[in-house]
Amino acid sequence: MDIEKLQNEKYAASISSIKEAQLRISPHIHRTPVFSSESLNSIAGRKLHFKGECFQKGGAFKFRGACNAIYSLGHDQAVKGVVTHSSGNHAAAVSLAAKLRGIPAYIIIPKNAPQCKVENVKRYGGQVIWSEPTMQSRESVATKVQQETGAVLVHPFNDGRIISGQGTISLELLDQVPEIDTIIAPISGGGLISGVALAAKAINPAIKVLAAEPRGADDAAQSKAAGEIVKPQKVDTIADGLRAFLGDLTWPIVRDLVDDIITVEDKEIVEAMRMCYEILKVAVEPSGAIGLAAVLSDEFRKKTVTKDSANIGIILSGGNVDLGVLWDSLKSSSSS
Amino acid sequence: MDIEKLQNEKYAASISSIKEAQLRISPHIHRTPVFSSESLNSIAGRKLHFKGECFQKGGAFKFRGACNAIYSLGHDQAVKGVVTHSSGNHAAAVSLAAKLRGIPAYIIIPKNAPQCKVENVKRYGGQVIWSEPTMQSRESVATKVQQETGAVLVHPFNDGRIISGQGTISLELLDQVPEIDTIIAPISGGGLISGVALAAKAINPAIKVLAAEPRGADDAAQSKAAGEIVKPQKVDTIADGLRAFLGDLTWPIVRDLVDDIITVEDKEIVEAMRMCYEILKVAVEPSGAIGLAAVLSDEFRKKTVTKDSANIGIILSGGNVDLGVLWDSLKSSSSS
Structure with missing residues (x-):
């Protein structure tokens, strides 16, 4: 059975609904830029391609x-x-x-x-x-x-139309940088990563799709490990956009199509935000910077699934942070 | 006499040396993106096109x-x-x-x-x-x-090769957004604005070229008013990149080709930095944000020279600021 048909039968969204979404929304959205930094490439030891959804209308992929x-x-x-x-x-x-x-x-x-x-x-x-x-x-x-x-x-993630809309990021990104072999995106309720995974795997099943999650809200990592949706009692992370749990429509996609989940500490997120600002010159909120934090983490380097990853697409998912909040996080992070 | 020949005879650089520079440096530099914001367009009442030299290699047009x-x-x-x-x-x-x-x-x-x-x-x-x-x-x-x-x-501005290199910004910008009728860039020693003006005026003499200068280092505005290079005794501005005085090679170009100079207060510069961060999602240093500060100033709105300006190219000239410095400026600006 071909991938398109399989996706249509199994999931709330598919490469077909994502392509329809692209036609529907392209007159209204920004085709966001992809950028890179030789400094960050050399820190990561791989080529990093940043998809700037912080420049999307409203300041985020949403x-x-x-x-x-x-x-x-x-x-x-x-x-x-x-x-x-x-x-x-x-x-x-x-x-x-x-x-x-x-x-x-x-x-x-x-x-x-x-x-x-x-x-x-x-x-x-x-x-x-x-x-x-x-x-x-x-x-x-x-x-x-x-x-x-x-x-x-209009539910924020547990909705096929939402998943399909977010999936248009993969279509754009793989058109902009066809050599990408790995994509990493934040995970919360799972709308973004589900759309991203459906489109990327349909275009090229060899592409690795990874999710980045804060240690203090690691319900997706726990769910993947348990084989069923787990909802932890307590959630504690600076990444205010990543505190939701998976839904019944996003979970099957995350279960089947997300190759791995990388969990990172809040202080790694804050450091990634600082790098985005000082090196990439881009304002990214904590939830938006977690992909970079994950790629630079020890956990990422140790993973077998990413050992051949040479061209990594990182979705900088949002840029809505006010400067006061950013500063307070930097201060508490550097004093901890 | 045609403009190219005139520029060659009168100045240390010209549209020909700028085109040569473009051929020479294009394998090495970034063609920086131009972006815009509907929020800022509506604040300014005109279309603003931001040339992102903060994304240039080294973080600045230099x-x-x-x-x-x-x-x-x-x-x-x-x-x-x-x-x-x-x-x-x-x-x-x-x-x-x-x-x-x-x-x-x-x-x-x-x-x-x-x-x-x-x-x-x-x-x-x-x-x-x-x-x-x-x-x-x-x-x-x-x-x-x-x-x-x-x-x-290699002098930072008083050098034909430097002026020619900086002038490539106009070639790119007018290729990216042909409808631009006005360009504004920071002025310090005058290397950037000289190159920008030479190229823009050669491509289309009707394009207005404006320079933005901090009130606390307004030697260019004073020089234009006096008709000769003026070097004030005291310089005091947060914009650390804008404290130099015009040189003998940049002055004639500024005198002849820069239509007007807009001076702004430091607090307007800090507010523009904040807007760049929170609205454009881009890290811009004080010297780099002054163009936006100028366009949003009362002085700009009152100028006759810009009354028909509908599409303004603003050069965000650099992004090298550390977060601590930005925060301190915002705090002292909001408490003053």
Whole structure:
């Protein structure tokens, strides 16, 4: 059976839905640049190709999935708007994509969310609706909004349209740098890595696909080891975008197509952020810099799966960090 | 008389020497990306096209001029090496270009220079030679090195080969974004703006060329007003790359071809750096961010010369800043 057909039958997304997503979203998204640094190549001992999703609209790859989901809606459905209860880059992406399509976006935000995230949503035209700071309250407020407005829920990762949108990164990256033999992306709920893996493996099954995960939120590594979704009791990492758990639609793809998961400490993430700033000259948030942290880690060097990796695509997945937060992390990292 | 001939007769560089420079250096330099932001366009009320020289090798445009000067040398001259007594981005650029050509670079550095600048030079293979922290000592040490080694002095700006190298930015930028009607670049010794103006005006004399200068080091603005080179007694600005005065080779070009000079306060420069980081996601040093500061200034909005400017090319000239310095500037700027 060919890969395309297999993917269509087994998973919530596939190379076909990713190619459709590319056609659908390409008029709206940035084709982000790929860049490199000889200094970092020599530190890593391999060629590193950085896919700059920090330059994506909204400052993160999330806009691809949000755009695909929102432009997939039929007119009658779309006019009622969309709703989500993520407060991070996905919320900003949904707000922006909805604004482009000219429909309302209702964003449920817990009362204790950082002000900058609230501002981001408002700046992109999202309507902020407050909830209590529990997942239960967020979900019940979202349900209420859906009932009152008829808006469609756009989940941040556990949704085939989202996975397909994120997968367009692989199509672009492999077109920009065809010699890539390994791709590494952050993993949280698994939407990004699922799309990336589906597209990359369909284009060339020999490409290694790796996920990078913070040690303090290593549910994906634990899940891979256990062979089933594991949800740790406690999550503690500076990478605020990587605290979610795998969903039932992303898990099978991660299980089958992600070759390995590299876990890194927060201090390695902060050091990678600093390198992005001082060497690559690019602003990358903690969740976005984890791929570089993973490639430079001892764990990566010891892996058998990557021993022949010569051209590594690293997805710098987002750049939304405010300078104060970055500085505080650097200070606490250097004093620890 | 045509512009090319006029430039050849009147100035130390011309569109012909700039095109030669482009052929000479293009195998060695990065063709840097141009990017934009709808948020910044809407703040400025015009389309802004950012030329990312912070992504140039060595982290700044200086590599273009250094490369052109060093690859212009005949073999017999080149093998004896090059010497310079600038300690900033030019020193790093000369070190790197000399390393590429496989010749020695002697870099005179005053004993009180910041450690990071010394490290930069060493990282790129330059040989550090210490001087006392006075211009007199720097120059006498440089002369001594020239006499002992036969090395060629590569001046940071007052040199036709340097001006020609920097001018290649205009060739690239106008090829990347042909609709540009206005270009703004920082001014210090005048090497960058001279090259940029010579090339832009030769391609299209209607293009406006503006220089951005810190209020605390506004010798170029004073010189333009006086009609002759003025060297203020005191220089005080956060933009450490913009503290030099015009030279006798750059002044005539600035006098004749730069349409206007916009002066900005240090706090406007720091705010522009923050915008580069948080909106463009790019690390830009104070000297590199001044073009954006100028375009967003009240002075710019009031100028007659720019009232029809719709597509502005802004040269982000360098990205070499360490995070601690950036943070300290932001703190002192917000508390002042």
